[in-house]
Amino acid sequence: MPATIEGQITMEKTPSYFITKGVPARIHNMSRRVKLLIVVRDPVTRAISDYTQAVSKRPDLPSFERMAFVNDSVGLVDTSWGAIRIGVYVKHLERWLQYFPLEQMHFVSGERLISDPAGEMAKVQRFLGLKCVVTEKHFYFNTTKGFPCLKKPEGSGSPHCLGKTKGRQHPHIDAKVLQRLRDFFRPFNQKFYQMTGQDFGWS
Numbered sequence: 001m002p003a004t005i006e007g008q009i010t011m012e013k014t015p016s017y018f019i020t021k022g023v024p025a026r027i028h029n030m031s032r033r034v035k036l037l038i039v040v041r042d043p044v045t046r047a048i049s050d051y052t053q054a055v056s057k058r059p060d061l062p063s064f065e066r067m068a069f070v071n072d073s074v075g076l077v078d079t080s081w082g083a084i085r086i087g088v089y090v091k092h093l094e095r096w097l098q099y100f101p102l103e104q105m106h107f108v109s110g111e112r113l114i115s116d117p118a119g120e121m122a123k124v125q126r127f128l129g130l131k132c133v134v135t136e137k138h139f140y141f142n143t144t145k146g147f148p149c150l151k152k153p154e155g156s157g158s159p160h161c162l163g164k165t166k167g168r169q170h171p172h173i174d175a176k177v178l179q180r181l182r183d184f185f186r187p188f189n190q191k192f193y194q195m196t197g198q199d200f201g202w203s
């Protein structure tokens with residue numbers, strides 16, 4: 001981490017930190033005062049997104065359905081598959097809570113980041129103790145991309161959307177498979193809502 005002088009904050013982004021054992025202790029050792037931002041989305045959609053990314057790099061991967069269940073049948077969810085394991089947010093949160101209080105954490109809703117980016121960013125800025133400089137006027141909805149984009153990024157006069165690897169088309173997944181996964185994640189989601197005091201509205 002670079003040195004931070006008075007009046008500055010340093011930000012670092014590593015998605016795998018949330019799920020990696022040993023990281024909370026390491027970060028706590030570096031600074032017990034850090035503020036932690038965690039972006040979470042419906043774990044079922046997250047798993048499909050994860051798979052979409054993996055299959056784009058390895059087109060020979062088995063189907064989503066074959067990876068998500070043990071023994072090839074829609075029943076026993078394969079919790080050893082990373083795409084599933086990562087979505088059991090409450091388990092990861094429990095590890096972080098051994099080192100950091102909940103007040104030092106802020107959970108960003110991945111869904112609201114898309115439907116109301118300015119609203120979600122306002123909460124982030126408040127949490128970080130910053131003046132709210134990123135507002136409604138910085139975003140527009142790009143109909144081609146199907147996502148919000150930045151009107152004018154810092155130091156540039158032209159609009160900017162995230163790259164091709166963000167907001168990819170997901171494969172069609174059978175309704176029965178989706179239902180089974182929703183049933184699997186539901187109790188973990190409920191516990192996560194209870195622990196964070198936020199209902200993310202995942203069905």
Ligand SMILES: Nc1ncnc2c1ncn2[C@@H]1O[C@H](COP(=O)(O)OS(=O)(=O)O)[C@@H](OP(=O)(O)O)[C@H]1O
Pocket residue numbers: 015048049050052110113114147148149161162165166167168169
């Ligand atoms: N504004 C905007 N534009 C494009 N995409 C957006 C945006 N806001 C959120 N998202 C969602 O971000 C998802 C990709 O984020 P990742 O988690 O893969 O990012 S990272 O690799 O952890 O940095 C990506 O997931 P996929 O839809 O599966 O590609 C998007 O749903």
